Amino acid sequence: MARRRVKLAYISNDSKRKATYRKRKKGIIKKVSELTVLCGIPACAIICSPFDSQIEAWPNREGVERVIERYENTFVIDQSKNVNQESFLRERISKAEDQLKKLRRDNHEKELTMAMFQHMQDGNLQNISFEDANDLNKLIEKNLNDIEIKMAKLSV
Secondary structure (H helix, E strand, O other): OOOOOEEEEEEEOOOHHHHHHHHHHHHHHHHHHHHHOOOHOOEEEEEEEOOOOOOOOEOHHHHHHHHHHHHHHHHHHHHHHHHHHHHHHHHHHHHHHHHHHHHHOOOOOOOHHHHHHHHHHHHHOOOHHHHHHHHHHHHHHHHHHHHHHHHHHHHH
């Protein structure tokens, strides 16, 4: 017979909750024990319960202390990696900001190119600032230089 799915909700009946706690605690300790045996890794379980006055530690207090000490030592090593991760993230942010500047510059150049073509069609430059007019002048000069270079290559 297949087990039915347990609805995960707070058990309001004290005796049922206590019985469930004991069964599940036993199951968790069994799983941690199996994990240490099958995978050959140090593991521990610390269980605090409102039903027991003492905190239960598996396999024993010394074993738990060894695993926690190993975790803390690893945490110190990870802290040094976090510095590298922090610098990595700063580098990524810097690259993204540079890319954003480049995209803004490209977008501005395309807007100026569109304004140039608009001016060529109707002969009117509307709503253009002095700075944009200077940028447009530079863009036109750049385009003329590019055209001259291409013409020189073709005539060779």
